[in-house]
Amino acid sequence: MCSLEKRGNLFLLTLTGNDGDDQHRLGPQVIASLLSNLSRVAAEATRGSVLITTAQGRYYSTGFDLLWARKAESPAAAADRLRSMVSSLKPVAAALMSLPMPTIAALNGHAAAAGFLLAICHDYVLMRSDVGVLYMPEVDLGLPLPDYFAAMFRAKITSPVVMREVLMGGVKVKAAEGVKMGIVDSAHDSAESVVEASVRLGNKLSRRKWVGDVYADIRKSLYPDACAILDLSLKPIFVSKI
Numbered sequence: 001m002c003s004l005e006k007r008g009n010l011f012l013l014t015l016t017g018n019d020g021d022d023q024h025r026l027g028p029q030v031i032a033s034l035l036s037n038l039s040r041v042a043a044e045a046t047r048g049s050v051l052i053t054t055a056q057g058r059y060y061s062t063g064f065d066l067l068w069a070r071k072a073e074s075p076a077a078a079a080d081r082l083r084s085m086v087s088s089l090k091p092v093a094a095a096l097m098s099l100p101m102p103t104i105a106a107l108n109g110h111a112a113a114a115g116f117l118l119a120i121c122h123d124y125v126l127m128r129s130d131v132g133v134l135y136m137p138e139v140d141l142g143l144p145l146p147d148y149f150a151a152m153f154r155a156k157i158t159s160p161v162v163m164r165e166v167l168m169g170g171v172k173v174k175a176a177e178g179v180k181m182g183i184v185d186s187a188h189d190s191a192e193s194v195v196e197a198s199v200r201l202g203n204k205l206s207r208r209k210w211v212g213d214v215y216a217d218i219r220k221s222l223y224p225d226a227c228a229i230l231d232l233s234l235k236p237i238f239v240s241k242i
Helices: 028-043 066-070 075-098 114-120 147-156 160-168 175-181 191-206 212-222 224-229
Strands: 002-007 010-015 050-055 059-061 103-107 110-112 124-128 186-188
Touching (some): 002 028, 010 028, 010 191, 050 191, 066 075, 075 147, 075 212, 124 191, 147 160, 186 191, 212 224
Parallel strands (some): 010 050, 050 103, 059 110, 124 186
Antiparallel strands (some): 002 010
């Protein structure tokens, strides 16, 4: 599940786990909690608002809850569960791309599969360097890449070589490598320091007092192909108080 804290103009959205799951797997309840909290952030946005997302423990998110899917009564039912999670995460990606404010992912640890996708939907990605990797395991697991995943990675990773290594090579990218690849904005020594750096960046961005709906429209104009697959137009999907 998630918690949402407001610190001045900063919204801090934290993945807190569900039933002892410290890997923050994106099952139906967690996805619903993410979408609900993002809707609340959008509704409470003002000029100068900034969103920071992070998680408790050693993991940001290891992706969809495949354990829950595999507990289904048949392979067909398991596949249905996976398709349902893929479908239900798409509005979360759309919400992040439409949010009328800058967004920062403070990666406290591993961000894999759908967790990696969740991270790159943010405007800025900060990552701890002592623990954690970015990893897209679909090629290793024999799972197809959802269309909006592919669109978001094409939008955010401009190097064909890096794209090949991440999506077709299944490489595990540490923070320093992520900075060199252009995926990560900065690397930090610990979970605490990555959150502190994200708060500093958030406060810096907040002082610009940008018009949120204009900011969101500019973001969407920069990634038109991804936004088309996410069914976004230049008209914001949220109504903000800006």
